[in-house]
Amino acid sequence: MLSVDKITARRGGRVVLRDVSLALPAGKTLIVLGESGAGKSTLVGAVLGLLPLCAGRVSWDAAPLARGGAALVMQEPRAAFNPRLSLRRSICEPLRAKGLPDDPARLTRLCKGLELDEALLDWRPWQISIGEAQRAGVLRALIAAPPLVIFDEPLSALDAMTQKHTARLIATLQREEGFAALTVTHDLGYAAAHADSVAVLRAGQIEEAAPAAQFFTTPQSTYGQSLVSAAISLGALERRAA
Numbered sequence: 001m002l003s004v005d006k007i008t009a010r011r012g013g014r015v016v017l018r019d020v021s022l023a024l025p026a027g028k029t030l031i032v033l034g035e036s037g038a039g040k041s042t043l044v045g046a047v048l049g050l051l052p053l054c055a056g057r058v059s060w061d062a063a064p065l066a067r068g069g070a071a072l073v074m075q076e077p078r079a080a081f082n083p084r085l086s087l088r089r090s091i092c093e094p095l096r097a098k099g100l101p102d103d104p105a106r107l108t109r110l111c112k113g114l115e116l117d118e119a120l121l122d123w124r125p126w127q128i129s130i131g132e133a134q135r136a137g138v139l140r141a142l143i144a145a146p147p148l149v150i151f152d153e154p155l156s157a158l159d160a161m162t163q164k165h166t167a168r169l170i171a172t173l174q175r176e177e178g179f180a181a182l183t184v185t186h187d188l189g190y191a192a193a194h195a196d197s198v199a200v201l202r203a204g205q206i207e208e209a210a211p212a213a214q215f216f217t218t219p220q221s222t223y224g225q226s227l228v229s230a231a232i233s234l235g236a237l238e239r240r241a242a
């Protein structure tokens with residue numbers, strides 16, 4: 001279980017996360033919603049241990065989150081890859097970082113799950129489509145079987161059809177692999193379809209945290225209510241309503 005306990009973090013001398021607490025059980029999906037500048041990327045950096053904390057603690061099963069214990073899937077699919085290296089080389093890098101041998105059987109299984117032609121792995125990242133690069137990024141995140149995967153706006157660079165397809169593949173793999181997913185997004189439709197729980201971040205603080213079913217039917221905070229009603233009027237919550 002991921003526990004984020006009252007963390008406070010600064011950027012450029014300014015406090016941009018204050019007293020943030022979150023809990024995410026193994027195998028579940030917690031979606032953090034928030035407008036631009038709310039502190040979502042800072043939260044991701046803090047959970048990954050990339051930013052020093054002014055206060056608080058991030059732990060997995062009550063111990064500090066180990067190096068390699070969390071993997072990141074970034075918004076810009078090709079950013080995860082060194083353009084000079086084959087995808088295969090970059091994808092297997094998390095195994096090498098953990099001192100593990102390459103695992104061709106697992107690579108083949110994950111490629112199948114992500115509907116990614118394994119032959120593409122010998123190409124460079126700029127030679128494949130954005131949708132393929134995004135799935136290759138998910139493959140790289142999962143290859144060393146981290147207990148926690150952080151998705152930072154994972155689908156926003158994709159067109160609507162590719163978004164739906166990739167989201168479905170990720171959800172199936174999550175059921176098979178059992179990783180916890182911490183996903184930050186602006187996309188309430190995605191959150192309604194995939195979250196077990198939701199946290200709303202606003203100006204660096206948690207405005208509301210609730211099980212997804214509760215949040216989308218009876219949001220408690222004024223900001224949560226405005227998010228849900230805006231999403232309903234834009235038709236982004238159709239799937240949950242259906």
Ligand SMILES: Nc1ncnc2c1ncn2[C@@H]1O[C@H](COP(=O)(O)OP(=O)(O)OP(=O)(O)O)[C@@H](O)[C@H]1O
Nearest residue numbers: 011012013016034035036037038039040041042043
């Ligand atoms: N390196 C930095 N130096 C100073 N301030 C920063 C730095 N990085 C981020 N900030 C500020 O911290 C606040 C939170 O930024 P953050 O990137 O975490 O927000 P976000 O919710 O991820 O936004 P977006 O959705 O636009 O990516 C913002 O006000 C931002 O301007």
